Amino acid sequence: MHAVASISQSALSHNLSVVREYAPNSKLVGMVKANAYGHHLDLIKPLMQADILAVSELSEARQLRLLSTRPILLLSGVFNDNELLSAIQLNCHLVLHDLSQLSVITNTNQSIHIWLKVDTGMHRLGLSEQDLNTCLQELKDHSNIHVECVMSHYACADEENHLQNTQQLNSFNQLAIDGIARSMANSAAILNLPESHFEYVRPGIMLYGVSPFAVADKRLQPVMELSAPIISIKTIKTGESVGYGATWCASVDTKIAIIGIGYGDGYPRHAKNNTPVLINDTLCPLAGRVSMDLICVDIGTLNVSVGDKAILWGHDKLSIETVASYSDTIGYELLTSVSSRVNFMTHD
Numbered sequence: 001m002h003a004v005a006s007i008s009q010s011a012l013s014h015n016l017s018v019v020r021e022y023a024p025n026s027k028l029v030g031m032v033k034a035n036a037y038g039h040h041l042d043l044i045k046p047l048m049q050a051d052i053l054a055v056s057e058l059s060e061a062r063q064l065r066l067l068s069t070r071p072i073l074l075l076s077g078v079f080n081d082n083e084l085l086s087a088i089q090l091n092c093h094l095v096l097h098d099l100s101q102l103s104v105i106t107n108t109n110q111s112i113h114i115w116l117k118v119d120t121g122m123h124r125l126g127l128s129e130q131d132l133n134t135c136l137q138e139l140k141d142h143s144n145i146h147v148e149c150v151m152s153h154y155a156c157a158d159e160e161n162h163l164q165n166t167q168q169l170n171s172f173n174q175l176a177i178d179g180i181a182r183s184m185a186n187s188a189a190i191l192n193l194p195e196s197h198f199e200y201v202r203p204g205i206m207l208y209g210v211s212p213f214a215v216a217d218k219r220l221q222p223v224m225e226l227s228a229p230i231i232s233i234k235t236i237k238t239g240e241s242v243g244y245g246a247t248w249c250a251s252v253d254t255k256i257a258i259i260g261i262g263y264g265d266g267y268p269r270h271a272k273n274n275t276p277v278l279i280n281d282t283l284c285p286l287a288g289r290v291s292m293d294l295i296c297v298d299i300g301t302l303n304v305s306v307g308d309k310a311i312l313w314g315h316d317k318l319s320i321e322t323v324a325s326y327s328d329t330i331g332y333e334l335l336t337s338v339s340s341r342v343n344f345m346t347h348d
């Protein structure tokens with residue numbers, strides 16, 4: 001008996017079509033970095049329909065190239081000749097986000113596609129406006145280098161009406177980049193900032209059916225269902241404690257189901273007492289600390305048996321957004337933390 005992450009193929013297709021409805025005039029960059037946000041690159045076939053697929057680094061591009069013939073956008077770009085050669089062989093489009101990368105990419109006669117990333121206020125990756133102009137000027141003289149797009153990234157798109165969203169969009173709109181495609185929108189901006197859809201949108205989390213905001217979005221369908229079996233059931237008397245540190249005590253006589261999943265599988269150790277777990281269609285509260293291989297759940301008088309399935313997230317009645325809020329984190333982190341001990345499979 002094992003924890004299982006089951007990846008819904010129809011949910012992936014549905015979420016992709018939601019993005020297309022929101023941004024009908026934009027091409028779609030499917031963000032599949034971090035092993036497709038923890039869903040496993042080889043289990044997300046419907047996303048291969050995106051116009052281009054994006055990963056963070058070369059090792060991910062190598063893996064993805066075995067699964068797709070689409071162009072791959074390499075978000076970190078290349079830093080030396082070896083990386084450049086590999087990226088060209090893999091048919092990657094390269095992000096140039098730091099001026100030091102200019103001399104690397106101009107060191108070839110082969111045809112390459114470049115995405116120039118500009119910092120409009122997040123102050124993480126991206127060229128200053130002045131460095132952007134330096135790049136555009138220099139790249140004019142290289143007929144083998146095609147500037148496919150100018151991109152930027154929002155710092156606060158998940159906060160509605162945040163002043164910085166307007167400021168970043170204004171900065172972006174003021175760049176002298178006539179005739180070049182633009183890209184600004186992550187999932188939150190696809191949903192909330194339509195004026196920044198431009199020629200390419202870059203959905204990530206929403207493709208996996210998870211909201212970029214704090215609460216689940218009914219228009220999206222969760223892609224990963226995480227479940228694990230009940231491996232023991234015991235009766236607990238009033239006043240008895242459960243788990244490490246004895247942080248949970250029974251206030252009435254009750255039954256506890258022990259589930260075969262823990263932080264060694266990626267269930268968050270910081271999930272608080274009362275984090276909901278779905279058993280036989282009923283939400284039951286987590287009781288006591290999460291351990292490496294096990295969690296304990298107060299099932300009260302619920303009629304369950306060893307072997308029954310407990311759902312940890314990815315169900316209409318139990319969203320990953322809810323579990324994230326009980327664990328002081330975000331769905332992104334929970335998804336990318338599901339460990340290799342979990343059995344991954346697909347379903348329709």
Ligand SMILES: *Cc1c(COP(=O)(O)O)cnc(C)c1O
Binds near residue numbers: 075153202204205
């Ligand atoms: C990961 C990433 C995205 C996608 O963000 P979501 O919030 O998951 O939609 C978009 N753009 C860049 C540059 C990214 O790194």
